[in-house]
Amino acid sequence: MGELLLSDYVERSKERVVRTLVRWLQIPSISAQAEHTGDVATSADFCAALMSDAGLKKVEVLPTGSEGNAGAPAVYGEWLGAGKDAPTILIYGHHDVQPVDPLGQWRSPPFEPDVSATEIKARGVSDDKGQVLMQIEAIHGLFTEREHLPVNVKFLVEGEEEVGSPHFEQLLRSEGERLKADVVVVSDTEMVAPDIPSTVLSMRGLVTFDVVLRTGSSDLHSGIWGGTVPNAALTAARMVASLHDGHGRVTLPGFYDRVRELSAQEARSLVEVPFDEANFCRQAGVAFLEGEEGRSPYERTGARPTAEVVGIHSGYGDAGMKTIVPAVANFKVALRLVADQRPEEVATAFRQWVAERAPKGVQVTLTPHGSVAPLSTSADHPAVRILSGAIERTWGRRPLFTRGGGSGPEESLGRVLAAPVIFLGVALPEDNFHAPNERLDLHQLWRGIIASGELLVGLADLPNKP
Amino acid sequence: MGELLLSDYVERSKERVVRTLVRWLQIPSISAQAEHTGDVATSADFCAALMSDAGLKKVEVLPTGSEGNAGAPAVYGEWLGAGKDAPTILIYGHHDVQPVDPLGQWRSPPFEPDVSATEIKARGVSDDKGQVLMQIEAIHGLFTEREHLPVNVKFLVEGEEEVGSPHFEQLLRSEGERLKADVVVVSDTEMVAPDIPSTVLSMRGLVTFDVVLRTGSSDLHSGIWGGTVPNAALTAARMVASLHDGHGRVTLPGFYDRVRELSAQEARSLVEVPFDEANFCRQAGVAFLEGEEGRSPYERTGARPTAEVVGIHSGYGDAGMKTIVPAVANFKVALRLVADQRPEEVATAFRQWVAERAPKGVQVTLTPHGSVAPLSTSADHPAVRILSGAIERTWGRRPLFTRGGGSGPEESLGRVLAAPVIFLGVALPEDNFHAPNERLDLHQLWRGIIASGELLVGLADLPNKP
Numbered sequence: 001m002g003e004l005l006l007s008d009y010v011e012r013s014k015e016r017v018v019r020t021l022v023r024w025l026q027i028p029s030i031s032a033q034a035e036h037t038g039d040v041a042t043s044a045d046f047c048a049a050l051m052s053d054a055g056l057k058k059v060e061v062l063p064t065g066s067e068g069n070a071g072a073p074a075v076y077g078e079w080l081g082a083g084k085d086a087p088t089i090l091i092y093g094h095h096d097v098q099p100v101d102p103l104g105q106w107r108s109p110p111f112e113p114d115v116s117a118t119e120i121k122a123r124g125v126s127d128d129k130g131q132v133l134m135q136i137e138a139i140h141g142l143f144t145e146r147e148h149l150p151v152n153v154k155f156l157v158e159g160e161e162e163v164g165s166p167h168f169e170q171l172l173r174s175e176g177e178r179l180k181a182d183v184v185v186v187s188d189t190e191m192v193a194p195d196i197p198s199t200v201l202s203m204r205g206l207v208t209f210d211v212v213l214r215t216g217s218s219d220l221h222s223g224i225w226g227g228t229v230p231n232a233a234l235t236a237a238r239m240v241a242s243l244h245d246g247h248g249r250v251t252l253p254g255f256y257d258r259v260r261e262l263s264a265q266e267a268r269s270l271v272e273v274p275f276d277e278a279n280f281c282r283q284a285g286v287a288f289l290e291g292e293e294g295r296s297p298y299e300r301t302g303a304r305p306t307a308e309v310v311g312i313h314s315g316y317g318d319a320g321m322k323t324i325v326p327a328v329a330n331f332k333v334a335l336r337l338v339a340d341q342r343p344e345e346v347a348t349a350f351r352q353w354v355a356e357r358a359p360k361g362v363q364v365t366l367t368p369h370g371s372v373a374p375l376s377t378s379a380d381h382p383a384v385r386i387l388s389g390a391i392e393r394t395w396g397r398r399p400l401f402t403r404g405g406g407s408g409p410e411e412s413l414g415r416v417l418a419a420p421v422i423f424l425g426v427a428l429p430e431d432n433f434h435a436p437n438e439r440l441d442l443h444q445l446w447r448g449i450i451a452s453g454e455l456l457v458g459l460a461d462l463p464n465k466p
Numbered sequence: 467m468g469e470l471l472l473s474d475y476v477e478r479s480k481e482r483v484v485r486t487l488v489r490w491l492q493i494p495s496i497s498a499q500a501e502h503t504g505d506v507a508t509s510a511d512f513c514a515a516l517m518s519d520a521g522l523k524k525v526e527v528l529p530t531g532s533e534g535n536a537g538a539p540a541v542y543g544e545w546l547g548a549g550k551d552a553p554t555i556l557i558y559g560h561h562d563v564q565p566v567d568p569l570g571q572w573r574s575p576p577f578e579p580d581v582s583a584t585e586i587k588a589r590g591v592s593d594d595k596g597q598v599l600m601q602i603e604a605i606h607g608l609f610t611e612r613e614h615l616p617v618n619v620k621f622l623v624e625g626e627e628e629v630g631s632p633h634f635e636q637l638l639r640s641e642g643e644r645l646k647a648d649v650v651v652v653s654d655t656e657m658v659a660p661d662i663p664s665t666v667l668s669m670r671g672l673v674t675f676d677v678v679l680r681t682g683s684s685d686l687h688s689g690i691w692g693g694t695v696p697n698a699a700l701t702a703a704r705m706v707a708s709l710h711d712g713h714g715r716v717t718l719p720g721f722y723d724r725v726r727e728l729s730a731q732e733a734r735s736l737v738e739v740p741f742d743e744a745n746f747c748r749q750a751g752v753a754f755l756e757g758e759e760g761r762s763p764y765e766r767t768g769a770r771p772t773a774e775v776v777g778i779h780s781g782y783g784d785a786g787m788k789t790i791v792p793a794v795a796n797f798k799v800a801l802r803l804v805a806d807q808r809p810e811e812v813a814t815a816f817r818q819w820v821a822e823r824a825p826k827g828v829q830v831t832l833t834p835h836g837s838v839a840p841l842s843t844s845a846d847h848p849a850v851r852i853l854s855g856a857i858e859r860t861w862g863r864r865p866l867f868t869r870g871g872g873s874g875p876e877e878s879l880g881r882v883l884a885a886p887v888i889f890l891g892v893a894l895p896e897d898n899f900h901a902p903n904e905r906l907d908l909h910q911l912w913r914g915i916i917a918s919g920e921l922l923v924g925l926a927d928l929p930n931k932p
Contacts, residue, residue, distance in 0.1 A: 032788070102685075220751075224871050224899070228755050228763040229750050229752045230754065230756050231775055233777060233778045236703070237702070237703040237706035240700060241703045241706075241708075244700075285684055286695045287681075287828070289694050289696075290694070290695070290696050291694045300693040300694045301694050306688075308688040308700075308790075309699040310688065310782050310788060310789060310791075311781030311783045312779070312780050312795075317779040320835055321676070321800065323774075326775070326776070330783060332783075334688045334692070334787070336692055361754040362753075369786055404689070405692060405693070406689025433687045434685070434686075434687040434788075435687070
């Protein structure tokens, strides 16, 4: 990759980039926990400073939400010097991070970055601060090498992605004019492997629910009442156990009705993704795989909808034993959707499923927690072709097309801004997104900066500029 | 009941007995809470003084446990003046009490007894201080009326019953010679109703297990991995849901093989116990009942073995949502046994059940937490006939035979002392054992003192004194 535009810039900048990233990672910007509200604000300010340093203009921390329902701040910055006839690219990422529990499983403290020659370990390093910095550094590098970008660039770095982006769509709508773009570039995804570059063509949608079951007014003595009163733990377990049938298919009514099958091209690409089950299991830290019968693991994580039980809690859970019949149980379900499923239909199906399965006389409280539609971009889109070229020049290999299993605000971006969404993500499956010991491969980071530069330059040739 | 031996004594003593009980109830002898260790000791001293005042000899507070693992003190007292040829009766009760949470649901402070003409409300008043005082007052009354008892009497009042009697069997073994008895009388159970006297013929055994399932080395992102890796919450829920079959029967291999069916006499007696389902549900605080098909609620809580899920915990349980695939799950099971099930066989069956149901590749950690055998005394035993007579003379009605659902130290008493265990308990289902607003019906207390006197006198005729 020696001849690429930003190769030398990256070589010169490594030490500084690592130092900068480490400082950002020291800010525990956990959006899910109220005690870190100040840290998320500090992280936004830090991100704004990075953007200004890189040469972006009109950098601004954007508050979200409304009075009495404040959200976490996003950060905006732009450079529109390429002129009206050049395409405008909106780059999206987020500066908030996941909670760190279970803390005991971290080998180094999550907010004291552990830097080696090949990787950085810290919460948020790959999801998503490292990838945001990658994009900012590409801009920085282009300005260093050229003093001028061939495209207009806008940055939008969100602060609530890890809690489901509750105020993001509102922000996109209120700032719609300023955020207008021809293409959205997202850097918050993974590649197949360091030597097998890939790009994501779709993201799954998400519908989540919290379910509370109450079978009695209080916990009862299991000796006196056991065997005759309903048990909330058992009731919850039975409902959860019936979420899938014997073939691993989700039992919500009509759940698969709108699921779009893979195109021939995508099906071919998915088959090309090398799959080593032993290695896959090792990366996941599991001993075996399970899921929908008759579908490959890659299909199951990207092209098929799923239902995961995120948690189940009922009764006594501390040390030792307490002989009770629990009266209350809680379980949380995350349903991942694929094109062309509709979140509102799936939510209705889930409510119906709960109503049918909860025994009569059990009090049910259902709380939805956010809803995201699935997103899908065609492999034939010119922006995808330009991205593929940038990745191929950087990694020396044509990228495979994959499907993103996660669900983010990308769908809102594409829909509200009416722009195609493409994915330049350099994290790896072994980077422990959302888990202890999150890491970022530095070689991927360096390549990512170079590829981001290639992409921005390439997008100058985007046809059909409106 | 005017002609019974202790009728006049009780009439004369009511005010004094209530005053004494109130003072004892003011001592918060909560054995489960370390901050009340001193109160449990004070309660033991108070109980010892009551025994001495009643005329018992060699009264002694017995420490339990060992150095570095001290238990709560028991209280011993005896009167052996009836001579070697008279039967010896060991009377068992406990002076410790349950914790008081949820405190907000008490209508009067739990350790400030609320006395009316018909009842006393306070923690421990029926479970078990009131019933222990009932037995002590019977001795006191007999000495007042006769100066001499027709049987030898030993008292053992434990201080750890509410925490599972961890040092009780050790105490029985080390004090075995002193505690030797021909019959054990327990006063720590309920009757069906004030006008429907009853006596318990059995207590259930108990086998408990804590199960930890590990499906992966850490929680995973549900978007990236969901649909293809095993989910610990789902795995636990599936196992728990399969603990019973479609007929409410426990699925452990051979679980029912040794279960003794009710004798014809007991079956008739159980049918006579009035059952008002609406009232039963109201007392339990539930909207409906469930359990083993084809068995009545009374059979299910006393005469049939059961499996209760005491708790299930896996994954995210706090506010909001965290989109993970949980890697670890825990569930706790309490198996209640009936005669002639054997705890060690049931424990083996549970281990086998877990091994068969845990998917291959899931790491299982099984921890047993205590084991109690079921206890059963024949309705034909001479001591049960004498007890029935004493109850019938006092309440004016032949007692029904019931089954105790719980599992206490009674089994150890019967087994270690090799003596039959009979139950003279006067608490009522509405007395709120272990719950807020615990109460004792004073009419039951007065009748209980009289019946205890009748029982001791009656037991002088126990045949087959060894």
